[in-house]
Amino acid sequence: MINTHILKKVMITEKALKDAGIYDVDKNSEQVLVFRVDPKSTKDQIKRVVENIYDVKVKSVNTLNQSGKVKFFKQRKGKRSDFKKAYVMLEKGSRIELDLFKKEGENAQV
Numbered sequence: 127m128i129n130t131h132i133l134k135k136v137m138i139t140e141k142a143l144k145d146a147g148i149y150d151v152d153k154n155s156e157q158v159l160v161f162r163v164d165p166k167s168t169k170d171q172i173k174r175v176v177e178n179i180y181d182v183k184v185k186s187v188n189t190l191n192q193s194g195k196v197k198f199f200k201q202r203k204g205k206r207s208d209f210k211k212a213y214v215m216l217e218k219g220s221r222i223e224l225d226l227f228k229k230e231g232e233n234a235q236v
Contacts, residue, residue, distance in 0.1 A: 132175050134162040136224070137211065156185065157216045165191070165210045172212045182220035188213040 136142075137160040163172055169187040177184050190213070194206035216222070 129171070130175060130179065132164050132167045132171055133179070134164065134209075136160070137162055156218055157221050159214045159216070159222060161212045161214060163189070163210050163212045165208070167210070167212075169212075172214065176214050180222050182222060183217040184220075185215045185217045187215070 139160070142160040159176075161172070161176075169189060172189070173184045173187050176182070176187075190211045192209055192211060194208050196203065196205050198204070
């Protein structure tokens with residue numbers, strides 16, 4: 127049984143989209159995706175979940191524990207929550223197509 131609650135969400139930033147190959151014309155290069163994951167998850171668990179959900183081959187997984195920023199809001203000090211990121215590198219030829227930009231009229235509700 128594979129725990130699918132390990133992956134929280136795909137991180138959509140400009141750098142992550144460049145690594146994912148959205149801006150790259152070469153479709154045969156290695157694709158790197160960035161996920162926000164459960165802080166207690168391991169690299170092996172993340173690899174198995176991505177391979178089973180997206181049906182791709184994972185080459186490597188790098189993780190990063192990121193501490194939350196200290197922010198001020200109306201003279202009050204607060205802290206954002208800490209989280210863990212995973213950089214998942216796929217094998218050459220394996221790709222995950224991200225449906226970021228949907229065409230107008232697609233899934234439109236009246």
